[in-house]
Amino acid sequence: DVKVTQSSRYLVKRTGEKVFLECVQDMDHENMFWYRQDPGLGLRLIYFSYDVKMKEKGDIPEGYSVSREKKERFSLILESASTNQTSMYLCASSLEDFYSGNTIYFGEGSWLTVV
Amino acid sequence: AQKVTQAQTEISVVEKEDVTLDCVYETRDTTYYLFWYKQPPSGELVFLIRRNSFDEQNEISGRYSWNFQKSTSSFNFTITASQVVDSAVYFCALGINNAGNMLTFGGGTRLMVKP
Numbered sequence: 082d083v084k085v086t087q088s089s090r091y092l093v094k095r096t097g098e099k100v101f102l103e104c105v106q107d108m109d110h111e112n113m114f115w116y117r118q119d120p121g122l123g124l125r126l127i128y129f130s131y132d133v134k135m136k137e138k139g140d141i142p143e144g145y146s147v148s149r150e151k152k153e154r155f156s157l158i159l160e161s162a163s164t165n166q167t168s169m170y171l172c173a174s175s176l177e178d179f180y181s182g183n184t185i186y187f188g189e190g191s192w193l194t195v196v
Numbered sequence: 197a198q199k200v201t202q203a204q205t206e207i208s209v210v211e212k213e214d215v216t217l218d219c220v221y222e223t224r225d226t227t228y229y230l231f232w233y234k235q236p237p238s239g240e241l242v243f244l245i246r247r248n249s250f251d252e253q254n255e256i257s258g259r260y261s262w263n264f265q266k267s268t269s270s271f272n273f274t275i276t277a278s279q280v281v282d283s284a285v286y287f288c289a290l291g292i293n294n295a296g297n298m299l300t301f302g303g304g305t306r307l308m309v310k311p
Contacts, residue, residue, distance in 0.1 A: 090239075114298060116301075121205060121303050121304075122303060123200075123202075123287060123301040123302050123303040123304050124287065124289075124299075124301040125301075126298050126299075126300075129298050139298065169239065171241065173241075178293050184231065184243050184246050185231075185243075185291075185299055186243070187233075187240060187241035188240065189238065189239050189240040190239035190240065192239075
């Protein structure tokens with residue numbers, strides 16, 4: 082079974098702090114993603130990466146950055162946390178394309194509260 | 197650009213009732229992929245089904261069935277004889293083959309099944 086592991090389930094951080102959310106997948110997937118989930122808005126893509134050291138902006142990248150130094154690890158960074166970044170963050174991974182019957186696998190999510 | 201609409205934000209049914217969750221999508225791509233995910237209270241998104249745009253065959257899996265209609269751009273999900281364990285948030289998503297292979301999600305439908 083594919084395993085996507087997010088390092089922290091629940092975090093409480095102060096405004097202005099630098100926050101790291103870590104994600105590791107164990108299936109040698111090329112693609113990794115960070116989504117943010119808010120009530121009524123569904124999941125919105127923050128950043129994704131299709132290879133080591135490669136990154137692309139998603140729909141809502143402002144206030145976030147990412148790092149992918151190794152294939153299995155994809156980190157989301159909040160340089161200076163703000164209260165409007167209080168949310169549930171979901172990491173996901175997948176093989177290269179949908180055509181071959183692949184899907185996207187998600188981690189359990191990280192609940193971040195910024196006070 | 198892709199768009200997925202789940203008009204029902206919340207549905208409440210009594211156990212053993214049938215329930216249909218609606219999903220309408222928009223895309224200009226002729227090849228695309230549709231997904232349903234279930235998110236129980238634990239937070240992890242669980243993959244339920246994937247359907248390719250070139251395959252309009254409906255699918256049944258136990259109490260779950262999916263009705264894909266390209267003519268109306270809909271991919272509806274029906275649970276027959278609902279159970280309390282079906283209570284969750286359900287997401288419909290659309291994917292196209294491109295760099296990164298990301299999914300566009302609907303806003304989700306919260307299903308509450310009461311005993």
